[in-house]
Amino acid sequence: MTEQFSTLSGWMIPFTKAMDACQIDTTKALQVAGFESQFVSDQESRIAVGKFDKLLDYCNQQNGRQDFSIQVAKQFHPGVFHALSYAMMTSGTLKDAMVRLAQFKRVVSNTCLLKMVEDDADLIFDLNVFDYHDTNRKVLSRDVTETFLATMVQFSREVLGSDLILKKVKFCFPKPNYSIQYLTDFFQCEVEYNAQTSVLVFDSYQASRPLLGSNPEISQAHDKLLNDLIGRVNKDDLTHAVVNKIYQSLSMGAPSQSDIANDLNLSLRNFQRKLNALGTSYKDILETTRKKITLDYLDQKHLSLSEISYLVGFSNTSNFNRAFRRWTNTSPGEYRANH
Numbered sequence: 429m430t431e432q433f434s435t436l437s438g439w440m441i442p443f444t445k446a447m448d449a450c451q452i453d454t455t456k457a458l459q460v461a462g463f464e465s466q467f468v469s470d471q472e473s474r475i476a477v478g479k480f481d482k483l484l485d486y487c488n489q490q491n492g493r494q495d496f497s498i499q500v501a502k503q504f505h506p507g508v509f510h511a512l513s514y515a516m517m518t519s520g521t522l523k524d525a526m527v528r529l530a531q532f533k534r535v536v537s538n539t540c541l542l543k544m545v546e547d548d549a550d551l552i553f554d555l556n557v558f559d560y561h562d563t564n565r566k567v568l569s570r571d572v573t574e575t576f577l578a579t580m581v582q583f584s585r586e587v588l589g590s591d592l593i594l595k596k597v598k599f600c601f602p603k604p605n606y607s608i609q610y611l612t613d614f615f616q617c618e619v620e621y622n623a624q625t626s627v628l629v630f631d632s633y634q635a636s637r638p639l640l641g642s643n644p645e646i647s648q649a650h651d652k653l654l655n656d657l658i659g660r661v662n663k664d665d666l667t668h669a670v671v672n673k674i675y676q677s678l679s680m681g682a683p684s685q686s687d688i689a690n691d692l693n694l695s696l697r698n699f700q701r702k703l704n705a706l707g708t709s710y711k712d713i714l715e716t717t718r719k720k721i722t723l724d725y726l727d728q729k730h731l732s733l734s735e736i737s738y739l740v741g742f743s744n745t746s747n748f749n750r751a752f753r754r755w756t757n758t759s760p761g762e763y764r765a766n767h
Contacts, residue, residue, distance in 0.1 A: 442503035462482065552627050596617055600625050674717045682714060726763060
């Protein structure tokens with residue numbers, strides 16, 4: 429049962445760097461936790477999450493304290509999330525980066541649900557960890573959850589600046605019976621326990637500021653890589669397979685659902701039935717994908733509106749303008765001017 433929940437092996441980069449920094453015998457630690465040598469070099473392989481829990485426990489024992497989760501977070505490396513890290517780092521804002529993480533979460537792990545909740549003052553990064561069906565135990569332990577949330581804060585500080593304000597951190601676990609001062613020192617805010625889900629609460633204004641490395645062209649290129657990667661990670665994910673096919677052919681005109689069905693070796697009726705079972709349709713997926721790509725292109729100032737219209741598969745600008753107004757209640761030109 430445990431083996432079905434996994435995460436990306438890119439996590440080995442900050443883990444091994446943290447072990448080196450703490451003078452822990454890496455070879456022995458990986459052996460104790462049950463890691464195989466190929467996981468260290470193959471960044472697209474998947475690792476059972478329980479092994480990371482064992483590794484954290486061993487490293488905490490070797491250090492004689494409980495803060496190895498923070499040591500890992502401080503060693504953040506873009507390779508942790510494969511192409512997703514680079515797409516996030518070149519996003520327009522921290523909010524955009526977190527939305528990308530939620531969208532492509534499946535690249536990183538299948539252990540949880542991620543969502544973003546925003547109001548006038550707060551941007552809430554919500555991590556809802558799955559339970560094992562047989563024991564109702566959380567798939568991610570407290571130490572692993574600490575590591576992930578601390579890594580997201582470290583990432584946010586690096587892309588936004590050291591003045592990042594974190595309002596609150598919540599964990600869906602009981603408070604441990606040891607000092608959590610190391611968490612308070614790292615997060616620099618209130619830390620709560622026994623919450624329904626684990627969350628990071630950011631300042632909404634800060635989360636809407638441009639990132640230091642914002643580059644919409646690079647970010648969009650990595651989106652294409654991510655859709656392809658998800659297709660390799662989960663060959664049964666029909667929605668992402670459809671999105672990937674749309675990405676590949678949209679600049680030559682919007683593909684019909686018959687075209688997509690043929691590319692996926694499905695009959696049109698079977699294709700429609702499968703999408704309906706997922707609660708969606710080809711039209712919905714095409715509209716959502718077109719909208720997302722269009723908004724990314726509008727951030728690229730060198731592209732004219734007519735060029736964008738062509739790139740997202742519209743035969744004329746009138747149809748493009750009508751579709752854009754349907755998506756946003758404004759025109760492409762007004763949207764670009766206001767954003």
